[in-house]
Amino acid sequence: MSKIASKANEIFESREPLTPSGETQRALEAVTADPENPGKYMELGLCLRRQMFFREAVEAYSIGLSYDPFRSLLYRHRGHAYVNLGLYHQAAADFETGLRIDPKNWDCWYHLGLSYHLMGAYERAVAAYERCYALAASDEFRICTADWLCMTYMKMGRLDEMREVASRIRPDMVPGGSEGYFDRVLVYNGTRNADEVLKEAEAKDDHMFATGAYGLAVYYETVTGEKDKAKSILTRIAQRDATWGGFAEHAAADRLKSWND
Numbered sequence: 401m402s403k404i405a406s407k408a409n410e411i412f413e414s415r416e417p418l419t420p421s422g423e424t425q426r427a428l429e430a431v432t433a434d435p436e437n438p439g440k441y442m443e444l445g446l447c448l449r450r451q452m453f454f455r456e457a458v459e460a461y462s463i464g465l466s467y468d469p470f471r472s473l474l475y476r477h478r479g480h481a482y483v484n485l486g487l488y489h490q491a492a493a494d495f496e497t498g499l500r501i502d503p504k505n506w507d508c509w510y511h512l513g514l515s516y517h518l519m520g521a522y523e524r525a526v527a528a529y530e531r532c533y534a535l536a537a538s539d540e541f542r543i544c545t546a547d548w549l550c551m552t553y554m555k556m557g558r559l560d561e562m563r564e565v566a567s568r569i570r571p572d573m574v575p576g577g578s579e580g581y582f583d584r585v586l587v588y589n590g591t592r593n594a595d596e597v598l599k600e601a602e603a604k605d606d607h608m609f610a611t612g613a614y615g616l617a618v619y620y621e622t623v624t625g626e627k628d629k630a631k632s633i634l635t636r637i638a639q640r641d642a643t644w645g646g647f648a649e650h651a652a653a654d655r656l657k658s659w660n661d
């Protein structure tokens with residue numbers, strides 16, 4: 401007789417009580433007042449994600465989709481929450497669905513590429529990121545897309561293609577919210593020194609350290625061959641885990657799990 405899965409393996413046995421922030425409480429009240437409005441569930445999910453209640457955010461987005469299954473932004477945000485939970489295949493499915501509804505949604509292309517990158521489907525990640533880069537409307541969007549595309553090419557050993565993408569990013573660009581990505585792409589194209597950028601990242605909070613340092617770990621491992629330095633960076637990211645659901649945090653933890661494979 402084949403073994404069946406245990407109950408503990410298949411369900412979450414505990415549920416942490418939700419202590420809502422002020423904005424989450426207001427979002428809950430808005431849902432109660434207008435319970436069939438999918439936009440209210442999207443706002444609730446965004447509030448829950450900011451409190452790192454990612455499972456609860458998925459549920460809020462799912463309820464919203466039950467009222468409007470063709471709202472692409474709900475798939476985009478639910479997919480994001482799935483990435484935060486490390487459920488990359490579910491995330492990719494949501495982003496693909498969102499793109500069937502709105503094929504020019506930059507956010508869906510960006511996070512689709514991320515999902516494929518994190519699951520190791522690098523060819524699919526490249527295709528998504530190239531489409532994403534073509535749709536980018538600002539330096540901020542071009543920089544973060546170029547960074548993940550460069551890291552994908554590095555992991556594939558396609559360094560000439562990585563350098564071509566990195567060359568698209570110039571020091572005079574305006575990074576906006578992509579500052580952490582900006583510094584490390586400038587390392588990839590030879591504009592900045594990797595050790596200096598790493599030192600700057602180390603002085604930032606946990607999430608910005610992960611954002612700034614993860615790409616440097618990939619660079620040290622795949623380009624310069626400094627594998628011990630790369631592993632040390634990944635280990636420090638994993639130890640500074642206040643924002644464990646972030647993209648770089650997941651990528652670092654996943655790489656450490658497979659380090660000796």
